[in-house]
Amino acid sequence: MPNVLIAGAGHGGLVAAILLAKQGYTVKLYEKRKREALGYDWHDAVPRRLFENAGLPEPPEGMFLPADRMAYYSPAKQIKLYPDVEPTFCMIDRKELMAYLLSLAEESGVQLLFEREILSAVVDGGRVTGLRVRSGDDTQIVNGDLVVDAAGMDSPVRRSLPARFGIDRELRGGDIFYTWRGYFDKTADEFSDPPYIVYFFHNGVPGMDWMITGEDFMDVLVGGFGGLSKAQVEASLNDFHKEYPYMGDRLLRGGHFARIPLRGHAPVFVADGYAAVGDSAFMTEPLSGSGIGLSMSAGKRLADAVLEAQGDTSVETLWRYNRDRIRKGAECGYFDLLLKNFLSALKPADVDFFFEKHIMTAKEMGERGGYSLPEILEKANILKKPGLMPALSSTAARIAMLGRVKSALPEEYDRKSVAAWKTLYHKVFR
Ligand SMILES: Cc1cc2nc3c(=O)[nH]c(=O)nc-3n(C[C@H](O)[C@H](O)[C@H](O)COP(=O)(O)OP(=O)(O)OC[C@H]3O[C@@H](n4cnc5c(N)ncnc54)[C@H](O)[C@@H]3O)c2cc1C
Structure with missing residues (x-):
């Protein structure tokens, strides 16, 4: 059975750790902070099916709280939009969520090692073979067959990978x-x-x-x-x-x-012996920044891919996880991503204009799937606000390329075709 090292107590890393340890894998998790310091001190919005989607038992009664009714205010505070939000989301206390995940990990046999700071990945012959970890004044190298990078957006593991792995190491x-x-x-x-x-x-x-x-x-x-x-x-x-x-x-x-x-998933987040999950692979929803649900369901898909391949941790196996998460992104995040690129080009007065002219309505601001970017663009185009034309045409051109990004995603891993697809992905979303 392979040895698995989890870098950081990110949500998706904990899910993968729990599911793999339950199947008898040796799993060690290295976290730089103290146990009691984990989890933000506030409530977050998460999908009601958070645990079901992650293949974990439901938490104790009362952990989920109802989500509040909401509205969006225009910059000039003249118009409020009340989106039609279905009750698929609820609120959860982040500290309670983290405590629950840690308790499941312990029950499953994951070795939790706190106050261990990961300094970098260890790479040998094109494969990630371990981690450099500091504990107090001591630095040691720990070896594993798979490093799951759940150390968040500033992950030192991702940042230390060689450029030839083709993984985006930094955020813009x-x-x-x-x-x-x-x-x-x-x-x-x-x-x-x-x-x-x-x-x-x-x-x-x-x-x-x-x-x-x-x-x-x-x-x-x-x-x-x-x-x-x-x-x-x-x-x-x-x-x-x-x-x-x-x-x-x-x-x-x-x-x-x-x-x-606040962006789409990294296009490539696996290598031989390495898989990133959650914020370390930029797995948030591009408009809302929600990442807990995506990260936890990604942790399950990662564990499934490794188990299906009976512990093989080559890039070819891990690519199946990468590919499936990108497909999931295609379902839920592509329009958000394009809308984000479009919105970032706007000024407050433009957004007011969108509210006033009913270009952005409660429908567009509704829960995921409610966005209809082509419709928004068409409406804005009809009204012909000259200042918006460059952003509109660039977004329209990207939308036209969206189909190619989806269909060109390689089914199986091949270094050249993955690199070519990554270039296309960046063209559309950067
Ligand atoms: C203000 C705010 C509000 C948010 N609201 C929501 C919301 O409502 N819903 C939602 O889904 N998401 C929300 N998010 C986003 C959410 O926090 C992340 O997307 C989510 O935490 C997924 O990240 P992660 O679990 O991959 O990594 P993280 O939560 O960043 O965890 C990474 C872990 O790795 C550890 N680590 C980092 N570096 C090292 C190192 N060198 N050595 C060892 N350990 C290390 C960290 O200590 C940490 O425990 C919000 C974020 C913020 C800031």
């Missing part, structure tokens, strides 16, 4: 969503309608903020596409204080900066 600035998030107290028993409001280009800053009024807290996210300064966070908080006089000053949870990869 425009592919990152910069956030600050914190829960404040409430000074009166008041609620907004709806409780969850998303603000586009809040205070004119390219980005997206939200305010969720809970029973006894105000959950604030401030987000910028090109970066986020303390001053921008202050400005957003000041505006929220004005708009919600019952928002207190006392910080209850969170209260720190964090980043999210």
